[in-house]
Amino acid sequence: MNEVFEPKMLAFLCNWCAYAGADLAGVSRFQYPPTIRVIRTMCSGRVDPLYVIEGLKDGFDQVSVFG
Amino acid sequence: MSVVEQLLDYSGIGRKRMALRWVSAAEGQIFADTVKELTESTKELGPFDAQAYNLQLAAVERVLQGPRVRWMTGVDLHVTERGNVYGEKVDEQAFRAMFEQSLKEEYEKALILEVLGDGPSSVREMAGKTGLPVYTVSLRLNDLERRGLADLQKFEGSTPRFVRLAA
Numbered sequence: 001m002n003e004v005f006e007p008k009m010l011a012f013l014c015n016w017c018a019y020a021g022a023d024l025a026g027v028s029r030f031q032y033p034p035t036i037r038v039i040r041t042m043c044s045g046r047v048d049p050l051y052v053i054e055g056l057k058d059g060f061d062q063v064s065v066f067g
Numbered sequence: 068m069s070v071v072e073q074l075l076d077y078s079g080i081g082r083k084r085m086a087l088r089w090v091s092a093a094e095g096q097i098f099a100d101t102v103k104e105l106t107e108s109t110k111e112l113g114p115f116d117a118q119a120y121n122l123q124l125a126a127v128e129r130v131l132q133g134p135r136v137r138w139m140t141g142v143d144l145h146v147t148e149r150g151n152v153y154g155e156k157v158d159e160q161a162f163r164a165m166f167e168q169s170l171k172e173e174y175e176k177a178l179i180l181e182v183l184g185d186g187p188s189s190v191r192e193m194a195g196k197t198g199l200p201v202y203t204v205s206l207r208l209n210d211l212e213r214r215g216l217a218d219l220q221k222f223e224g225s226t227p228r229f230v231r232l233a234a
Contacts, residue, residue, distance in 0.1 A: 032098070059117050062109040
């Protein structure tokens, strides 16, 4: 374990809401931590609860769904 | 998603390992803030050791795929507000309590099935591996036997050993 723990977080973003929101955050140059790995989905309703478990299984420290 | 949160709590992984947040397309700042906040809370939790929770994660997966939970999720509004086919309404709190109870049962059963997947085992061994009380294991095992998912294999001395039947 090194000095500072950087969490690895998986994020499912809805194409129409959060993905655009994330895009806007990037365009407006808001600072946010580089800890998330984004997966774009066409709708956050498409995200099966099993995906969350799968994410944790694959070694992510946290999994979130943004709608 | 509340189902997953509940299950993560039961499994000892903790609901903070997942989150469902609403961010609209116009809310770039909110998105940045949310990511920041979630990063902080995850930092506090520390790294997640998936290996240590192998059994629990497999059990949670099994529960989510199981028919009982699939049936029960999504019918809450139907049953509490519109009533069932007989026009009977169920009290919302009663429904929630029932749902939590069955979720817990399903999770315990899934744990047992996962342990049995490694080979025949006695009730005491199962209790040791799952961390459930011996009595609870017996109860759930009984249920699994009735459903034809597990069965008595043989006696070792006076200790009964059980096996998993279906995949």
